[in-house]
Amino acid sequence: MPPQRFALPSEVPGLAARRIAADILDGVLHKHRTLDDQLDGAAAHPGLKSLADRDRALMRRLVATILRRLGTLGHVLSRLLDRGIPTDAPRAQSALLIGAAQILWMDVPDHAAVDLSVRLVQSDRRAAKYAGLVNAVLRRCAREGEGLIEEVRSQTLDVPPWLLARWIAHYGESVAREIAEAISHEPSLDITVKSDAEQWASRLHGEMLPTGTVRTLLQGSVTILPGFAEGQWWVQDAAAALPARLFGDVAGKSILDLCAAPGGKTAQLAHAGARVTAVDRSPARMARLRENFARLSLQAEAVVADAVEWQGGDSGGFDGILLDAPCTSTGTIRRHPDVAWLRQEADIGALVALQKRLLQKAVALLRPGGTLVYCTCSLEEEEGEQAISALLASEAAMRRSPIEAGEVAGLAEILNPEGDLRTLPSHLRQPDPKLSGLDGFYVARLVKS
Numbered sequence: 001m002p003p004q005r006f007a008l009p010s011e012v013p014g015l016a017a018r019r020i021a022a023d024i025l026d027g028v029l030h031k032h033r034t035l036d037d038q039l040d041g042a043a044a045h046p047g048l049k050s051l052a053d054r055d056r057a058l059m060r061r062l063v064a065t066i067l068r069r070l071g072t073l074g075h076v077l078s079r080l081l082d083r084g085i086p087t088d089a090p091r092a093q094s095a096l097l098i099g100a101a102q103i104l105w106m107d108v109p110d111h112a113a114v115d116l117s118v119r120l121v122q123s124d125r126r127a128a129k130y131a132g133l134v135n136a137v138l139r140r141c142a143r144e145g146e147g148l149i150e151e152v153r154s155q156t157l158d159v160p161p162w163l164l165a166r167w168i169a170h171y172g173e174s175v176a177r178e179i180a181e182a183i184s185h186e187p188s189l190d191i192t193v194k195s196d197a198e199q200w201a202s203r204l205h206g207e208m209l210p211t212g213t214v215r216t217l218l219q220g221s222v223t224i225l226p227g228f229a230e231g232q233w234w235v236q237d238a239a240a241a242l243p244a245r246l247f248g249d250v251a252g253k254s255i256l257d258l259c260a261a262p263g264g265k266t267a268q269l270a271h272a273g274a275r276v277t278a279v280d281r282s283p284a285r286m287a288r289l290r291e292n293f294a295r296l297s298l299q300a301e302a303v304v305a306d307a308v309e310w311q312g313g314d315s316g317g318f319d320g321i322l323l324d325a326p327c328t329s330t331g332t333i334r335r336h337p338d339v340a341w342l343r344q345e346a347d348i349g350a351l352v353a354l355q356k357r358l359l360q361k362a363v364a365l366l367r368p369g370g371t372l373v374y375c376t377c378s379l380e381e382e383e384g385e386q387a388i389s390a391l392l393a394s395e396a397a398m399r400r401s402p403i404e405a406g407e408v409a410g411l412a413e414i415l416n417p418e419g420d421l422r423t424l425p426s427h428l429r430q431p432d433p434k435l436s437g438l439d440g441f442y443v444a445r446l447v448k449s
């Protein structure tokens, strides 16, 4: 459990946000806990409730910035610390990371960043002895940090070496480095609207992408933005909004969403008029799907079950099945920077085995003539291209139905030669890097004969 001290009445402004940031950072780096798990739901950090909206937003940006720049931060701090980062006091490590990230990349005055980090270590029994060190190192960081970043700018330190090596092997050196560059930026807020995207783009101070997604740079809690409470839109990356559209007109059709929660794609299908059955094995995530559907005034049959074992559905089979399979999620590192440091190469094998079982189940539940859309938010080919090649080699009834550029707003760069979608964080480049990029998805469309 994190320490039970959050916002003390006598505490200087901003210290509670830094302390919670330090706890959450420790959770990711030392306890293998995801950011989602620590920020939302039953296991969220208990101190979050007492933070004002502004402090909560700052805390989230701070943790995300550190995880996005962890390799570079490690280099800068190691150059400023003669004996390396102290290992006997985790709070000293997090205070250094928190201070340096604010100095180097955030709009926080340097003196405030140094002062808050010194206070962080002073309030920790084991780390208090490092207060002088933290003060001196962060002051030097303010003077010398930019130059130290320059030393390693071309080295791609912010992607774990095993992952970068895989991307280089699959996409080539230059695309792999473009992906790494793209995920170093804070991403936009992407929104799927029920209708009138132009109008919502203007109301939310954003722009409408060619694919119809509304993209904005607004920050803070989405729940207070216009249209959220009224159920006019939901948050969904522009690439994540593509797979559900590949069924074409689904009005009146029976569609099974086999790994559905929290329901972004299910909502698209239900809004388009499909009769949707949504299956997911996570009760907590399905509770979020139900909440989302209530807010959006949409209907779907929601089933909590392991899709591999599930025996439901009508005997004739579904007209369409969407399988948004569990995966390493390496395509979503821009939005979930903890993934880069929590995932390991050894995770891929077990996920590929599960994806194979889910694909076989989907084929069995599809009616002849029905359409299967398979997708993963992974950049790893085993979870995408290879999974579908293996399925096509083993299931004679299945054939690929190539996706045409016209179905994805003419964005030919996101199609591979086989007619599958392969979006990359470096795609959809705009002059402002903050408005650029897509989550990395693989999507294939197959038809059963």
Ligand SMILES: C[S@@+](CC[C@H](N)C(=O)[O-])C[C@H]1O[C@@H](n2cnc3c(N)ncnc32)[C@H](O)[C@@H]1O
Pocket: 258, 259, 260, 261, 262, 263, 264, 265, 266, 279, 280, 281, 282, 285, 305, 306, 307, 308, 324, 325, 326, 327
């Ligand atoms: C990529 S997420 C789905 C995201 C969702 N389609 C959306 O657009 O909001 C994968 C989901 O698969 C679920 N899952 C993992 N293994 C499963 C299984 N064996 N059966 C059913 N659901 C599973 C997870 O709980 C998770 O919600």
